Amino acid sequence: MQSGIFHSTYQADMALRRTHAEKIRMVLFLLFMAAFPFVADRYYLTLANQVGIATIGAIGLNILTGYTGQISLGQGGFMAVGAYTAGLLTARLGMPWYVSTLAACLATAAIGALFGIPSLRLKGLYLAIATLAAQEIILWVVTHWKTLTGGVDALVVPNPTLFGLQINTDFRFYWVIWLLAGVSALTTVNLFRTHYGRAFIAIRDQDIAAEVMGINLFRYKLLAFAISSFWVGMAGALTAHYRNIVTWERFTVDISVLYLAMVIIGGLGSVSGSFFGAAFMTLLPAFLTNLGRALKSTFPFVDTIIPFVQQAVFGLVIILFLIFEPEGLRKIWKDIKDYFRLWPFSY
Amino acid sequence: MSHKKYFVLTAAVMLLVFVLTACGGGGGGKSTPIKVGAIFDFTGPTSDVGTPYGEGVKAYVDWLNANGGINGRQIELLSADYAYKVDQAEQLYTQYVQEGVVAFMGWGTGDTEALRTKIAADKIPFMSASYSANLLDMSAAPYNFLVGTSYSDQGIIAMQWAVQDWQSKGNSGTPKIALAHHDSPFGQSPIPDMQAYADANGIEFMTIAMPKATDFVAELAQIQQFGANYVIMHTVSSPAAVMVKDAQSQGMTDNVQFIALNWCADEIFISLAGDAAEGVVGAIPFTPPSSPVPGHETADAWLKEHGSSLSEKGLHFTQGWWTMAVMAEGIKHTLDAGQELTGENIKAALEGIQNFDTQGVTSPISFSPSSHKGNRALRLFKVENGQWVQAGDFISVP
Numbered sequence: 001m002q003s004g005i006f007h008s009t010y011q012a013d014m015a016l017r018r019t020h021a022e023k024i025r026m027v028l029f030l031l032f033m034a035a036f037p038f039v040a041d042r043y044y045l046t047l048a049n050q051v052g053i054a055t056i057g058a059i060g061l062n063i064l065t066g067y068t069g070q071i072s073l074g075q076g077g078f079m080a081v082g083a084y085t086a087g088l089l090t091a092r093l094g095m096p097w098y099v100s101t102l103a104a105c106l107a108t109a110a111i112g113a114l115f116g117i118p119s120l121r122l123k124g125l126y127l128a129i130a131t132l133a134a135q136e137i138i139l140w141v142v143t144h145w146k147t148l149t150g151g152v153d154a155l156v157v158p159n160p161t162l163f164g165l166q167i168n169t170d171f172r173f174y175w176v177i178w179l180l181a182g183v184s185a186l187t188t189v190n191l192f193r194t195h196y197g198r199a200f201i202a203i204r205d206q207d208i209a210a211e212v213m214g215i216n217l218f219r220y221k222l223l224a225f226a227i228s229s230f231w232v233g234m235a236g237a238l239t240a241h242y243r244n245i246v247t248w249e250r251f252t253v254d255i256s257v258l259y260l261a262m263v264i265i266g267g268l269g270s271v272s273g274s275f276f277g278a279a280f281m282t283l284l285p286a287f288l289t290n291l292g293r294a295l296k297s298t299f300p301f302v303d304t305i306i307p308f309v310q311q312a313v314f315g316l317v318i319i320l321f322l323i324f325e326p327e328g329l330r331k332i333w334k335d336i337k338d339y340f341r342l343w344p345f346s347y
Numbered sequence: 348m349s350h351k352k353y354f355v356l357t358a359a360v361m362l363l364v365f366v367l368t369a370c371g372g373g374g375g376g377k378s379t380p381i382k383v384g385a386i387f388d389f390t391g392p393t394s395d396v397g398t399p400y401g402e403g404v405k406a407y408v409d410w411l412n413a414n415g416g417i418n419g420r421q422i423e424l425l426s427a428d429y430a431y432k433v434d435q436a437e438q439l440y441t442q443y444v445q446e447g448v449v450a451f452m453g454w455g456t457g458d459t460e461a462l463r464t465k466i467a468a469d470k471i472p473f474m475s476a477s478y479s480a481n482l483l484d485m486s487a488a489p490y491n492f493l494v495g496t497s498y499s500d501q502g503i504i505a506m507q508w509a510v511q512d513w514q515s516k517g518n519s520g521t522p523k524i525a526l527a528h529h530d531s532p533f534g535q536s537p538i539p540d541m542q543a544y545a546d547a548n549g550i551e552f553m554t555i556a557m558p559k560a561t562d563f564v565a566e567l568a569q570i571q572q573f574g575a576n577y578v579i580m581h582t583v584s585s586p587a588a589v590m591v592k593d594a595q596s597q598g599m600t601d602n603v604q605f606i607a608l609n610w611c612a613d614e615i616f617i618s619l620a621g622d623a624a625e626g627v628v629g630a631i632p633f634t635p636p637s638s639p640v641p642g643h644e645t646a647d648a649w650l651k652e653h654g655s656s657l658s659e660k661g662l663h664f665t666q667g668w669w670t671m672a673v674m675a676e677g678i679k680h681t682l683d684a685g686q687e688l689t690g691e692n693i694k695a696a697l698e699g700i701q702n703f704d705t706q707g708v709t710s711p712i713s714f715s716p717s718s719h720k721g722n723r724a725l726r727l728f729k730v731e732n733g734q735w736v737q738a739g740d741f742i743s744v745p
Contacts, residue, residue, distance in 0.1 A: 046442075247461055
């Protein structure tokens with residue numbers, strides 16, 4: 001019986017997975033993820049892939065907003081940079097998808113750092129507006145720079161191939177997406193065990209104190225923007241290769257708000273929270289649609305009001321979550337774990 | 348696990364797979380319903396026009412099923428609201444394809460563009476209310492069909508009419524024409540074709556993007572400076588209404604003729620613009636109910652049975668109704684030819700449709716293997732006493 005988690009060595013305290021239960025859960029999770037595509041049909045694979053891409057994007061945003069405390073409404077714009085860079089390099093220059101994806105990540109990191117410059121002077125709501133400007137500027141450029149992006153026309157991206165295998169099916173792309181999601185999660189968890197990550201957290205908690213401690217605010221804030229945008233760009237690039245087409249309407253300010261909702265609902269400053277938030281925000285509309293369908297067959301008269309109820313429920317669920325657990329789904333998950341760890345003598 | 352258990356499990360899984368595939372593949376039966384997928388915008392940013400359109404599609408299916416379906420087979424419309432969210436459009440599309448739909452009805456530019464590579468890969472014929480000319484590129488969008496007149500053709504028809512109107516008023520030469528368009532791919536799509544038409548006919552032509560704004564005084568000033576005699580608006584209803592109101596308050600409407608293309612030429616535009624709408628000409632591919640044609644009657648009768656009427660629902664209902672009718676015609680041709688109902692066969696059947704009569708709602712619809720442009724002609728309408736009134740016969744693009 002346990003009364004809590006205690007460590008007697010620094011090594012144990014610093015470990016990535018600190019308890020046996022965590023290790024076992026990790027193995028079970030990996031087994032589930034590996035088995036899932038073999039039993040799921042195409043619909044569930046699409047949902048899983050959308051969750052995977054959203055997880056990468058949410059991890060990126062969480063590095064910036066959750067860990068470093070720099071609010072960003074430019075997520076949609078940065079994803080657009082990633083998607084268009086990857087799409088253009090593959091469609092126009094014939095680069096393999098993995099090269100163009102990496103190039104897209106780096107390009108987005110550079111653009112992200114550029115738009116991060118105002119963050120040195122601006123905080124909170126002011127930074128939100130500055131990043132909102134980034135969103136609008138990027139989308140304006142994308143829709144108006146015709147010679148580069150094709151402007152009006154959607155950009156069609158050729159099917160990605162790997163070792164001579166076309167990988168644009170939901171089943172095959174599942175592995176690509178979730179492998180990269182795993183990489184992004186692992187890198188990010190480890191980032192916050194380094195001095196860079198700790199500097200980010202110090203900036204979030206109190207930037208003046210951080211500066212007094214010798215953290216170069218300019219450098220680390222830009223670094224946070226760049227690292228965050230790197231993953232956001234990857235989410236955009238994967239969207240381009242997965243869907244074979246890039247349209248600007250996928251990257252509007254709605255997406256920026258949606259991702260912000262993901263990291264807030266999932267849990268700010270947490271990699272697992274990013275995953276929970278991404279899964280929740282992607283699966284809730286699908287769940288509500290299917291619930292509506294099931295209700296429709298039982299009560300035909302509700303057919304016309306279902307769409308409105310769905311929207312209302314979507315909003316209501318988010319509000320209720322935030323009221324009853326402001327620290328997000330990650331906290332709920334933690335509470336569940338604690339409950340069972342201390343069961344039956346919890347206090 | 349013992350070998351016996353393993354064997355039983357394998358057998359069970361194989362049986363399940365067999366049953367599932369048997370169910371999935373058995374769509375050829377005489378009485379099984381024909382599954383068609385659809386996504387609508389009932390709650391999103393375009394829901395003002397998306398709602399009547401979606402209701403029109405649904406109502407046509409209900410009417411068809413109540414009248415014996417297609418050759419005795421019912422249509423099962425799998426549909427849901429996607430709130431104009433591309434991700435949700437994708438979710439619903441894959442779900443319905445998984446469930447075996449043979450055709451798909453979309454809605455806006457967002458979902459039509461995002462799905463067009465997947466529908467080509469899945470071989471699912473697709474119709475929506477997006478009439479962007481780039482969907483006519485047969486190599487890039489082989490499964491998209493356009494029932495309405497494309498935005499480019501609408502623009503060119505409007506310019507043709509403007510030249511005629513200009514000369515019939517005793518002026519010589521050609522008028523100056525301005526295009527005020529929505530600042531999006533939807534708004535920009537007709538520009539190249541309209542510019543080419545203007546250049547070929549010696550028309551002085553300017554384009555101006557309409558930003559998100561509460562008034563368009565600055566844009567109108569630019570248009571006035573250019574000296575436009577005709578202003579073509581290619582946007583949605585509310586900005587178009589604001590623009591004509593601003594023009595009216597500046598006294599511009601007296602000597603400048605405004606022409607609205609289809610997404611800003613509807614009942615909503617008139618109710619928003621009020622008396623500023625008077626005299627505005629609309630390029631409308633689907634005849635509005637205020638100008639009755641035989642093609643309205645069935646829909647109107649069906650609606651009256653259900654406590655509504657076509658004049659209440661408006662022209663976007665007609666648009667949805669007849670778009671679905673064209674898709675149903677393609678399915679009917681496939682069945683008549685005794686072919687299996689697959690997306691590929693329906694595409695081929697649609698490509699064989701010649702002069703499908705919509706009873707005056709649109710000009711006759713024809714497709715061919717080399718062109719999915721359903722029609723190239725439309726009638727112009729004019730706002731008189733708060734209603735769209737027919738202002739001439741079909742004009743087609745040269």
